[in-house]
Amino acid sequence: MRVEIWSDIACPWCYVGKARFEKALAAFPHRDQVEVVHRSFELDPDRAKGDAQPVITMLTRKYGMSEAQAEAGEDNLGAQAAAEGLPYRTRGRDHGNTFDLHRLLHFAREQGRQDELVDVLYRANFAEERSVFTEGDERLVELAAEAGLDAGRARAVLADPDAYAEDVRADEREAARLGATGVPFFVLDRTYGVSGAQSAEVFTRALAQAWGERSVLEPVGGEGGQACGPDGCALPPHR
Numbered sequence: 001m002r003v004e005i006w007s008d009i010a011c012p013w014c015y016v017g018k019a020r021f022e023k024a025l026a027a028f029p030h031r032d033q034v035e036v037v038h039r040s041f042e043l044d045p046d047r048a049k050g051d052a053q054p055v056i057t058m059l060t061r062k063y064g065m066s067e068a069q070a071e072a073g074e075d076n077l078g079a080q081a082a083a084e085g086l087p088y089r090t091r092g093r094d095h096g097n098t099f100d101l102h103r104l105l106h107f108a109r110e111q112g113r114q115d116e117l118v119d120v121l122y123r124a125n126f127a128e129e130r131s132v133f134t135e136g137d138e139r140l141v142e143l144a145a146e147a148g149l150d151a152g153r154a155r156a157v158l159a160d161p162d163a164y165a166e167d168v169r170a171d172e173r174e175a176a177r178l179g180a181t182g183v184p185f186f187v188l189d190r191t192y193g194v195s196g197a198q199s200a201e202v203f204t205r206a207l208a209q210a211w212g213e214r215s216v217l218e219p220v221g222g223e224g225g226q227a228c229g230p231d232g233c234a235l236p237p238h239r
Contacts, residue, residue, distance in 0.1 A: 001030070001033060001034050001035070001188065001189045001207075001210060001211055002034075002035045002036075002037060002189055002190075003021075003025075003035070003186060003187070003188050003189070003207075004036075004037045004038075004039050004186070004187045004195040005021070005035070005036065005038050005039060005184060005186050005187075006019070006039040006040070006041040006070050006171070006175045006180055006184065006185040006187075007038060007039070007041060007118075007183045007185075007187075008040075008041050008042055008043045008098055008102075008183055008228070009098050009101045009102075009118075009121045009122060009132070010043055010044065010095055010098050010125065010148065010228075011043055011123050011183050011184065011227075011231070011233065012077045012081070012088070012126065012228065012233055013183070013196065013197040013226045013227050013233055014122075014183050014184040014197070014226050014228065015081065015086065015088075015125075015126050016077075016080055016081055016084055016086065016197045016226075017184040017186075017196065017197030017198070018122070018184070019081075019086055019196060020084060020120070020199060020200045020203060021164045021186065021196065021200075023047045023084075023146045024165070024200045024201075024204040024206075024207060025203070025207065027167045027204065028067055028204070028207045028208075030211055037109070037114070037170040038105055038114055038115070038118050039170075039174070039175065040105070040106070040168040040171035041098075041171070041175050041183045041185070042098055042099060042102065042153070042168075042172065042178065043183070043228055043229070044095070044096075044097065044098070045097075045099070045107060045172075047048065047096060047097040048097060048101065049096075049097050049099070050092045050096075050097075050133075050211070051096060051097065052095065052096035052131065052133035052134050053094065053095060053096075054092070054093070054094060054095070054218050055070075055093045055094065055095045056071060056074070056091070058095040059073065062115060065216040069119065071090075071091075072145075073233070074090040074091070075090050077090070078208055078235070080089040080232040081126070083138065086105070086126070086127075087123070087126070087127035088126050088127060089127060089128075089232045093125070093126070093131075094103070094131040094132075094134055094235070095133070095206040096131075096132075096133030096134075096202065097133070099165075099168060100137075100140060100158055101132070102164075102168045103138060103157060103163060103164040103165060103167075103168060104117065104144055104149075104154060104156070104157060104164075105117055105118065105121075106164040106167040106168065107149070107153070107154065107157045107163070107164055108144070108147065109194075110151055111112035111148075111150075113147050113148045113149055114200035116148055117143070117147040117149065119147075120143050120144075120146050120147040121143060121196060121221055121232075124143055126171070128149075132189060134201050135183045137158040137159070138155075138226050140154070141154050141155045141157060141159075143202070156206070160206040178193065179193075180193075180195070181229055182196070182227035182228055182229030182230070183198060183227060183228055184227060185197065185211070186203075186206070187229075188206055191209075191210045191213055192209055192210045192213075194206050195227060195228040197226050197227065201230055208218065226231075
């Protein structure tokens with residue numbers, strides 16, 4: 001069975017949702033027969049390469065939030081991440097264009113290291129002090145090497161703006177065809193769709209249903225899963 005995950009490295013709910021899905025997958029009896037493929041979805045495709053700004057600033061300017069609202073949202077996301085055992089810096093992170101990250105992820109898939117690179121990029125973006133957006137290509141080459149990729153080949157991919165660009169665009173067109181307006185968006189064997197960072201229990205049910213049925217794509221989990229879209233990232237309720 002194949003599980004395709006449309007996501008963006010800049011999406012905090014994708015970071016949390018991956019952890020929740022992996023908890024369900026780890027307990028799934030047929031986990032060794034599940035192939036996971038990460039697909040591209042840009043939350044901010046019109047942002048120029050190199051145009052990075054603090055996350056708090058981006059939220060206030062793009063979505064009309066007050067600084068206090070933006071900070072509260074980040075604090076809540078940090079708590080949600082912590083509940084899944086994920087580190088999350090609620091202050092000092094940058095936001096930028098992720099197209100090159102997606103190109104690298106397609107290269108990594110060819111090398112059998114895509115999931116490793118996803119994890120490295122998520123950690124670098126959400127947990128580390130160094131930015132993935134402001135230090136240029138060499139920062140991305142360093143992260144690619146950390147994920148087990150050849151640094152020289154990763155550098156060559158980044159130097160060629162056409163390398164894997166069509167693969168990224170094809171993923172985005174397919175997401176639109178499937179009706180995905182935000183991420184994370186999980187498609188299980190082209191049978192069931194799970195939208196948002198649902199609970200591990202929802203993913204467990206979806207895996208079982210998709211394993212037993214191969215039919216028309218059906219939504220699983222209702223409206224409860226938080227996601228990121230063009231209008232921003234859903235905020236978890238205050239506890």
